[in-house]
Amino acid sequence: MNRIDAVFAELREKGESALIPYIPVGYPTVEGSASLIQAIAEAGADIIELGVPYADALADGPTIQEASLQAVTNGVNLKACISMVQELRSRGLQTPIVFMGYCNSFLAYGLEALAEDAKQAGVDGFIIPDLPSTMAKPYVEIFESKGLKNIFFLAPTTSKEREAAVVDQGQGFLYCISVTGVTGERKSLPEELPAFVKQARSVTNLPLAVGFGISNEHHVREVSEYADGAIVGSALINVIRQAAPENVENEVRHFIQKLKQATRKEVAPI
Amino acid sequence: MSVELKAQVEGFFGQYGGAYVAETLIRNLEELNREYARIKDEPDFRKEIADLLKNFVGRPTPITALHRLTASHAGAKLYLKREDLTHTGAHKINNALAQAILAKRMGKTRIVAETGAGQHGVAVATACSLLGLTCVVYMGAVDAERQAPNVQRMNLLGAELHLVHAGQKTLKDAISEAIRDWITNVEDTHYLLGSAVGPSPFPDMVRDFQSIIGDEARAQILEAEGRLPDYVIACVGGGSNAIGMFNAFLADPEVKLVGVQAAGEGLESGKHASPLLKGTLGIIQGSLTYMLQDADGQILETHSIAPGLDYPGAGPQHSHLKDTGRVEYTSINDKEALLAFEELCRKEGILPALESSHAVAYALKLLDTLPSDALVLVNLSGRGDKDLSQAIAALKDIKQSEVLV
Numbered sequence: 001m002n003r004i005d006a007v008f009a010e011l012r013e014k015g016e017s018a019l020i021p022y023i024p025v026g027y028p029t030v031e032g033s034a035s036l037i038q039a040i041a042e043a044g045a046d047i048i049e050l051g052v053p054y055a056d057a058l059a060d061g062p063t064i065q066e067a068s069l070q071a072v073t074n075g076v077n078l079k080a081c082i083s084m085v086q087e088l089r090s091r092g093l094q095t096p097i098v099f100m101g102y103c104n105s106f107l108a109y110g111l112e113a114l115a116e117d118a119k120q121a122g123v124d125g126f127i128i129p130d131l132p133s134t135m136a137k138p139y140v141e142i143f144e145s146k147g148l149k150n151i152f153f154l155a156p157t158t159s160k161e162r163e164a165a166v167v168d169q170g171q172g173f174l175y176c177i178s179v180t181g182v183t184g185e186r187k188s189l190p191e192e193l194p195a196f197v198k199q200a201r202s203v204t205n206l207p208l209a210v211g212f213g214i215s216n217e218h219h220v221r222e223v224s225e226y227a228d229g230a231i232v233g234s235a236l237i238n239v240i241r242q243a244a245p246e247n248v249e250n251e252v253r254h255f256i257q258k259l260k261q262a263t264r265k266e267v268a269p270i
Numbered sequence: 271m272s273v274e275l276k277a278q279v280e281g282f283f284g285q286y287g288g289a290y291v292a293e294t295l296i297r298n299l300e301e302l303n304r305e306y307a308r309i310k311d312e313p314d315f316r317k318e319i320a321d322l323l324k325n326f327v328g329r330p331t332p333i334t335a336l337h338r339l340t341a342s343h344a345g346a347k348l349y350l351k352r353e354d355l356t357h358t359g360a361h362k363i364n365n366a367l368a369q370a371i372l373a374k375r376m377g378k379t380r381i382v383a384e385t386g387a388g389q390h391g392v393a394v395a396t397a398c399s400l401l402g403l404t405c406v407v408y409m410g411a412v413d414a415e416r417q418a419p420n421v422q423r424m425n426l427l428g429a430e431l432h433l434v435h436a437g438q439k440t441l442k443d444a445i446s447e448a449i450r451d452w453i454t455n456v457e458d459t460h461y462l463l464g465s466a467v468g469p470s471p472f473p474d475m476v477r478d479f480q481s482i483i484g485d486e487a488r489a490q491i492l493e494a495e496g497r498l499p500d501y502v503i504a505c506v507g508g509g510s511n512a513i514g515m516f517n518a519f520l521a522d523p524e525v526k527l528v529g530v531q532a533a534g535e536g537l538e539s540g541k542h543a544s545p546l547l548k549g550t551l552g553i554i555q556g557s558l559t560y561m562l563q564d565a566d567g568q569i570l571e572t573h574s575i576a577p578g579l580d581y582p583g584a585g586p587q588h589s590h591l592k593d594t595g596r597v598e599y600t601s602i603n604d605k606e607a608l609l610a611f612e613e614l615c616r617k618e619g620i621l622p623a624l625e626s627s628h629a630v631a632y633a634l635k636l637l638d639t640l641p642s643d644a645l646v647l648v649n650l651s652g653r654g655d656k657d658l659s660q661a662i663a664a665l666k667d668i669k670q671s672e673v674l675v
Contacts, residue, residue: 054568056437056446056554058291058292058446058450058555059294065436077566078567102553102567103290103553104552104567106567107551107552107567108552108565109566130292131290132291133293134296135290154293155292155293156294157293157298157456158297162296162297166293177293180457181453181454
């Protein structure tokens with residue numbers, strides 16, 4: 001079984017939802033990146049969403065834009081991201097890893113070569129925010145042939161007809177965008193979110209992970225009540241930004257542990 | 271029907287175009303596609319646009335034959351299509367008004383737009399003021415500084431202006447911020463994109479709304495000269511004025527079409543804005559097209575003295591027209607454009623935008639190589655009031671460096 005499917009199956013048994021942190025490769029520094037990602041995994045991440053740095057991150061808010069740009073400035077490209085996964089796997093990391101990146105990084109590398117190299121390195125799938133399911137056919141065919149998962153988005157604006165098409169193509173899990181907007185921390189989650197996830201649930205058996213605006217353990221707990229996973233990006237980056245450089249790993253561990261705890265239901269189902 | 275026209279299937283021009291955008295935006299693009307297809311041929315809609323273009327914008331704009339600049343080319347004739355004479359001073363108003371009317375008919379109350387040179391921003395602010403729509407304009411901080419008069423005009427017209435400090439602080443970054451605004455405000459907002467770029471259906475829609483330029487010019491030159499021109503020339507940034515002009519001539523194989531990109535400090539300097547000459551295939555702001563990018567797919571910085579040309583991607587239809595060979599793309603550098611800017615003022619009494627000066631400069635170069643009975647039509651896409659301080663300073667620099675040599 002693919003690592004992603006295995007994790008969701010295991011969590012379902014335990015009655016937990018998946019914690020899916022996002023971090024760009026090479027952020028905040030290239031040297032510290034591998035051990036920071038490992039720390040995130042050890043502290044409780046169930047799946048890691050590794051950002052492939054892109055300087056024009058159209059679907060992202062200021063926090064991830066800046067982090068992504070810094071990683072680009074640090075000299076990190078897709079090749080370096082693939083090497084990073086190789087490095088992490090050779091250190092024994094078993095956590096599923098998905099690449100989050102923009103179409104043009106992947107196109108520039110070449111889709112066939114990417115599928116080959118990513119699979120070899122130990123990547124499990126792709127999240128591509130500017131690749132809607134309608135444009136995705138060539139990507140899906142190439143990635144699927146290597147057993148790589150294509151994770152698609154559902155937005156609050158996705159129509160019923162489209163929902164069916166997205167669900168048809170979806171693999172691994174579906175990324176439910178909590179709000180109309182870009183990534184970034186928010187004070188509270190939208191009231192419509194439970195109904196939106198419930199609607200998605202009625203048309204698919206795929207696990208549903210919620211992202212955009214998930215900022216703290218309270219949000220993670222709330223989302224865990226009705227979804228199978230919570231994706232946390234900007235809030236994690238803000239923890240890193242606010243930590244003293246020598247304390248980054250500790251602060252990140254602490255933050256991830258707190259979020260992971262919130263994915264565990266208080267009364268475990270038998 | 272030409273090959274180019276038949277190739278336009280579902281938002282693609284050959285392999286170019288598409289809609290590579292966030293899932294959140296798909297509903298809006300589908301709605302826009304559907305509503306545009308439904309409304310575009312309604313007599314009522316056509317009439318509302320036609321009335322405003324006539325009575326508010328001042329169309330049709332004339333074509334003007336040059337006299338003194340072409341005096342040394344006995345017999346050859348150069349006509350300018352005078353989009354500089356439209357209300358607000360550039361072709362941008364054709365598309366801004368039509369899209370704003372469409373948005374209003376779709377029930378939208380708020381318009382967001384990007385602007386580079388400020389001409390599109392002014393046009394959108396004007397259309398919103400006329401139609402009673404809320405107007406939000408994103409403009410790169412660098413562009414705002416070099417186009418101060420347009421900033422003042424937008425403010426006066428009641429637009430809410432947001433300066434963009436991200437990236438290179440020019441047109442590309444303004445478009446990105448406008449798209450992010452649209453992702454956030456999907457219900458009440460229409461994104462009024464000003465060039466023939468971005469996700470489908472924008473490249474089609476902008477071309478359609480700008481095609482009045484070529485439709486008028488074709489009829490006017492036939493009336494004046496009794497024949498079609500040998501060459502039709504326009505500058506190409508994103509490419510809206512060019513596609514609006516070329517569209518009427520695509521099916522006339524005897525008319526040579528030339529798109530002029532900005533060579534900035536030279537095509538080999540790396541400081542230019544010529545994706546159709548130096549770019550490679552990639553996805554930029556929702557569209558698969560020729561773009562300036564590095565080996566990792568990061569968008570490269572661009573340079574042009576003309577802010578409206580200072581953009582790293584070309585409209586997808588231009589990429590297709592380049593591949594099919596129907597349009598020839600070439601370039602003019604900053605200096606050549608500045609000298610043409612001055613020449614047209616001195617000898618013909620016309621103050622062109624720096625963007626349009628690129629097309630004029632190429633036409634003057636071309637004229638030297640043409641037979642004496644040649645007929646050339648240039649789209650003068652806008653007027654140059656907005657460029658005065660920057661152009662005058664740059665011309666002074668050119669003259670000083672020539673004295674030193």
